[in-house]
Amino acid sequence: MVSTLDQIMVAIAIPTIQSDFNAGALSSWIPTVYFLASTSVQPLYGRFSDIFGRRAMICFALTVLLIGDFGSGFAKSIEELIAFRAVAGLGGGGILTLAQTVMSDVVSLRERGKYQSIIGVVMLLGYGFSPPIAGVLVQRATWRWCFWLNLPIIVVAFVLTSLYAPTKRVSEGLKSQLRSIDxxxxxxxxxxxxxxxxxxxxxxxxxxxxxxxxxxxxxxxxxxxxxxxxxxxxxPAIPIVPVRIFRSATLVGVCIVMFISGFVGQSSTYYLAQYFQIAIGFSPTRSSLFALPSLLGDTLANVLSGFIVTRFGRYKALIYVALMIWAVAQGILTLVTASTPNVVAVLAVLVFLTGWGGGQMLQPTVIAAQASVDQEDMSVVTAVHNYASQLGGTIALAAGSSAVNNGFHAALASLNLKSTAVASIIANPALLSPGSSARSSFLEQLGITSIEADHAIASGYGRLFIINAACSAFAAIVGLLVIQDIDLGPRGADRAGDFGSDLAGQEKSGDEQGRVVPKSRREVGSTEVVGGDVDRRATE
Structure with a gap:
């Protein structure tokens, strides 16, 4: 939840931060640098947790996130804020991967969707509660509380992790661990x-x-x-990312889908919040309430998809349908403006569908990735899955800013405005917002009507929604043609990860340097080809 709160509350605060620092387009670096940092370290967390242990790496990630959020709250300039957001990204980038890896250690593959829904619901609670909280803080106090509020929660998470997180048997001695690093x-x-x-x-x-x-x-x-x-x-003897895992067509398909999912999901998360405030004219508090239908759709789809995977052992259709729902919702958003009849109800439905699509993909894609590899690569493939999503999200934030600004520029240029006026609007698009008290006088100075202003704003965000719809449709085609259902084995089968066996007290072999050596494929289970990929079933 801490990483979710950290990201979403910042998204709500960006327009205010942009205005306070007069940052203009530079404000897009606030979320971008976070995802740049978190994406870059994503592949490392999976393998490092094999070497140093899950608990140690989770505590490390939480500590780095704490430092980043503390510094962000006291930043005196936009440059300082961007620097501390990079630090926060180095820590926040590993939390989800490590949580999912711990789950794979202790829960069988067939049952994993049901239990991973718990992680998903906790994340979604962060998505649901953080926008209203952030809206109130920004409007009633200061945007800095969007960072400070997370600090005690991180401390509590650190304490609980230290006390209760399951441990993994690792190589003995720091020197041996350091020798294991690639x-x-x-x-x-x-x-x-x-x-x-x-x-x-x-x-x-x-x-x-x-x-x-x-x-x-x-x-x-x-x-x-x-x-x-x-x-x-x-x-290396213990590679960070074993290249052999990409022999699975399903894993390659999942990576493509997750890259696009990260792109669409992050651009929606950050730019919908701005769209509600700037294009529709809602206050920060009112715009944050639209997180509730998103939370409802996300939660229902997340839990339902997890139980469907557990009940039927199939995930391909869930991924395809989720992407098509995203494509439809994003496409319809291009038609919505502040003057659309019943705009609140229309937006609530579209946000609900956007949330449903994202929630329905969360569990099936993780299980598809984990089912396509051997147990020894479970932590690595989980990191690769999230790396693809993070990479897409990182690019989306800057690409989204470019799409919106270019859309603004094209629409404003068609109104024959002076270049200085166009530049000032792009630097602070809230000047044209229907919710701005100075809008009427500003439009009078520009010599344009409110309808023309609404069209210009809608054109900027509409360009981004068109890109999202097209990407979602393409990902749906990839999911349909490339991803295959892999038999997850019978319900209740004991197929927890190798390190889950350690939790049960079973010993794991090591090499002469004392490093952890995963079990061979023969020890992990038998194989069976289902739909073009290799299926692993645990041997009892």
Whole structure:
């Protein structure tokens, strides 16, 4: 919940932060740098939890998040705030991956959807409660409380994790643990992720796509990632990401779907909050109430999909239907403006559908990824699953800002406004908001009508919703053609992860350096081909 609160409350506060610091387009870096940092470290958390233990890595992630939120609350400039958001991202990026990995340690694959729904519901509570709380704090107090409020919750989470989180038997001695780290792979992964993500973020926003900065960063990022994969294939004894896992077509399909899911989900989370305030004219408190229908749809779909997977052992149809629901909801949003009849009811339904689509995908995609690999790769594939989502989300925030600003620019330019007026509106689009008290006088100075202003705002956000709808439809096609249902085994089968066996007191073998050596495929279970992929069933 702490990572969810951290992200969503900031999304509500961004318009106010933008205004206080007069940050303009630079404010898009507040969420972007968080996801840049969290995405870059995502592949490391899975393998590091195998080396140092789940509990130790969760406590580490919470500590780093605490430092980042503390500094963000006391930031004196937009640059300071962006820097501390990067620190927070380094910690927040590992929390979900580690929680899902712990669940895979102790719960069988067939039953995992049902129990992972608990994690999903807790996350969704954060999604539901944080917008109203953030709206009240921003309107009644200060946006800084959006960071400070999370601090005691992080402390409580740290204490509970230290006391009750299950432990995993790890290699003995710090020296042995440090020898197990794939240092070169870690460096190549970080350099590749940062370079590639920065090039995609900066392209079309801070720099043109043909600028030397983008044209150098993009191939550098690709080269580093290729070198990372080559090294992971031939080099380390315990690779961060074993390349063999990508032999599964289902896993490749899940990664594509999750990349697009992260793109659509994060752009919706951040820009819908701004859309309600700027395009529709709602106050921060009123706009935050639209999190409730999203929470309702998300929660119902999350729980229902988990039980469906447990009951029927199938997930492919759930993923496909969820993506189609997203495509329809995002497409209809392009038609909504402040003057739409019954706009509150229309938006409530569309937000409910958006929440339903996201909730219905959460459990099936995790289970599809975990079912496509051996037990020894469970923590790694969970990190890869979330890495794809985080990468899509990171790109979405900057790409969304570019789409909205370009949409504003095109619509305002068609009204023959001066370039200075266009620049001021793009830097602070709230000037055209129907909820702005100075709107009438400002429109009179510009010489445009309220209908033209509403159209300009709708054009900016509408461009983003069109992109989201198209991406969702494409992901649905990928899910239909590439992802295959893998037999999850009978209900109640004991197929917890290798480290779950440690919890039951069973011993695990180690090599001469004392490092953890996962069980072989033969020890994990028999295999069976179902729908083109390999199925693993636990041997009793």
């Amino acid at each position: 240092y070169l792979g870690s460096i190549l992964s970080l350099l590749g992720s940062v370079s590639l993500t920065l090039s995609l973020i900066w392209g079309g926003t801070m720099f043109s796509w043909t600028s030397p900065v983008v044209l150098s960063l993009l191939p550098v990022g690709v080269i580093f990632l290729v070198l990372f994969l080559v090294w992971e294939w031939y080099g």
